[in-house]
Amino acid sequence: MSERSEALHLINTLLNDAHQPDFVWQMVAVAACVLWAFLIARWWRGRHAAGQGRLNEAGGRLAFPLIGMLLTGIAIMGLKPFMAVNLLKLAMPLLGSMALVRGVVFVLRQAFPQATWLTAWERIIAALVWGWLALYITDLAPFVIEALEQVHFTVGKQKMDLWMILHGALTVFLTVVFALWIAGVIEARLMGIHTLDSNLRIVGVRVAKALLTVLAIMFSLSLVGIDMTALSVFTGALGVGLGFGLQKIASNYVSGFIILLERSIRIGNIIQVGTESGEVTQITTRYTVLKHPGGTEFIVPNETLIGSTVQNQTYSDSQLRLTTAVGVAYDCDLEKAMVLMVEAALAQPRVLQEPAPRVFITQFADSSINLELGFWICDPDAGKMNAISEINLNIWKAFKANGISIPFPQREVRILNQPAALSAEG
Numbered sequence: 001m002s003e004r005s006e007a008l009h010l011i012n013t014l015l016n017d018a019h020q021p022d023f024v025w026q027m028v029a030v031a032a033c034v035l036w037a038f039l040i041a042r043w044w045r046g047r048h049a050a051g052q053g054r055l056n057e058a059g060g061r062l063a064f065p066l067i068g069m070l071l072t073g074i075a076i077m078g079l080k081p082f083m084a085v086n087l088l089k090l091a092m093p094l095l096g097s098m099a100l101v102r103g104v105v106f107v108l109r110q111a112f113p114q115a116t117w118l119t120a121w122e123r124i125i126a127a128l129v130w131g132w133l134a135l136y137i138t139d140l141a142p143f144v145i146e147a148l149e150q151v152h153f154t155v156g157k158q159k160m161d162l163w164m165i166l167h168g169a170l171t172v173f174l175t176v177v178f179a180l181w182i183a184g185v186i187e188a189r190l191m192g193i194h195t196l197d198s199n200l201r202i203v204g205v206r207v208a209k210a211l212l213t214v215l216a217i218m219f220s221l222s223l224v225g226i227d228m229t230a231l232s233v234f235t236g237a238l239g240v241g242l243g244f245g246l247q248k249i250a251s252n253y254v255s256g257f258i259i260l261l262e263r264s265i266r267i268g269n270i271i272q273v274g275t276e277s278g279e280v281t282q283i284t285t286r287y288t289v290l291k292h293p294g295g296t297e298f299i300v301p302n303e304t305l306i307g308s309t310v311q312n313q314t315y316s317d318s319q320l321r322l323t324t325a326v327g328v329a330y331d332c333d334l335e336k337a338m339v340l341m342v343e344a345a346l347a348q349p350r351v352l353q354e355p356a357p358r359v360f361i362t363q364f365a366d367s368s369i370n371l372e373l374g375f376w377i378c379d380p381d382a383g384k385m386n387a388i389s390e391i392n393l394n395i396w397k398a399f400k401a402n403g404i405s406i407p408f409p410q411r412e413v414r415i416l417n418q419p420a421a422l423s424a425e426g
Contacts, residue, residue: 015369026087029075033091037068061106065099070292097129104177171220179216181377182207203260240397248303249286255302256285265305265312270380272311272321273300293383313380324388326395327368329405334369337404344394347376350387352376368407 041063072092076085104125131143148163187205259265260283269280271290276298278290288305290298313320330339338359345357357375364370371393377387399406 011411016369020084022083025079025083026085029085030072030087031090033068033071033075033088035063039072040067061102062099065095065102068095069099101129104174116369137406168221169224175216175220175223176213179212180209183212188356202283205392218219231400232417244275248301252286252302255306256283256287259283259288259302259305260285263312264315268313270313272313273304273308276300277311318380319376319378320384321374322384322388323372323374323378324392324395325362325370325372327365327406328372328399329370329407332404336402337399338371339406340402341371341373341395344398345373347394348375348387348391350377350379350382352378367409 006247044063051221051257066301069092072088072095076088076092079088145163149161152159152161164407183205186208190201190204193201239371247414265280265288266273267280267283271277273290276290276292278292278296280288281291281297282289285302287302288300292298327339328334333409342357343360345351346353351357352375355376357373362370362372371409373391375391396406398404406418
């Protein structure tokens with residue numbers, strides 16, 4: 001019997017078996033396999049519920065259909081000498097399609113953990129798989145394939161048809177999904193190596209995903225029978241166009257890899273680029289995100305970070321020196337004012353004892369002696385202005401309590417050469 005009519009023959013024999021007494025036993029056998037598969041899968045998930053890793057999660061989703069297929073296969077071999085097993089043979093592809101759908105969706109969820117569209121895609125994938133299975137069982141699949149093959153065209157020297165395109169798209173999809181799953185496993189392994197620098201781990205993950213995706217696409221197209229040399233002219237022209245049109249984007253991507261590899265800027269650094277400053281919260285292959293203490297986030301292209309001067313306040317050391325200035329009156333106790341300013345700085349918990357805060361006389365101004373207080377903190381990511389503000393408040397309180405005044409500019413206006421009328425009235 002040909003493979004083309006095997007599925008239809010299975011349907012016909014299954015309809016004939018429905019009138020036989022042993023059909024009830026086939027239903028009992030299928031129900032028993034499904035029930036045992038459900039119980040074993042539930043026991044397996046409960047035993048490995050606390051386990052971490054992708055394999056445990058994948059096993060939880062695929063346990064039921066795979067165990068069901070195994071038990072159904074055992075039932076077929078055990079019951080075949082004694083009775084017909086056509087219903088059991090029909091259960092095998094149904095369980096296999098369920099395993100395929102769950103496996104594909106699981107890999108997609110691992111590759112795109114934040115994607116909300118996967119819920120709808122799970123239904124679409126399930127509908128496509130079950131629809132094709134229905135066409136195969138009803139023996140309509142060969143006619144559909146033959147109709148799709150009639151729609152053909154030529155690309156260069158390569159003859160292509162609609163069935164080849166659909167088949168290729170499906171093959172590319174499945175191989176890319178498999179490649180993304182392998183990349184996810186590599187990502188989990190790399191992220192678990194805490195001795196390796198975080199930037200190197202990110203670079204390794206992105207390079208692995210890119211290489212595996214490209215290899216999967218090339219391999220899948222070769223499996224379908226598409227000659228890659230037939231697309232060389234098209235890809236060459238496309239590459240030239242992309243080279244001119246996406247020059248800036250390509251430059252940003254290359255700059256991103258350079259930043260990640262040389263580790264000149266890391267997540268958590270406090271940097272300033274031009275007028276934008278903040279903490280580095282994210283480094284992608286195209287841009288870097290800076291978060292200002294006020295909550296504003298700046299998206300800086302990586303090319304800007306490579307081609308301009310960057311002030312990295314925590315490049316090799318997280319300690320940062322801050323300053324605040326104040327003026328005191330000429331007739332005050334200058335040394336006491338300097339001591340009070342140091343004590344005001346040390347009263348702030350974030351100020352380091354070593355290096356110790358110091359006060360410098362910076363200028364003898366018109367109405368005041370200007371003093372500058374310098375102090376060090378080791379947590380610039382917590383903000384700078386809040387520490388300076390609290391120290392300024394401590395200085396103001398200490399000066400007020402000790403009679404040290406902070407002068408302000410004063411102007412005296414005199415009117416010379418008064419008019420005669422005003423002089424007479426005076």
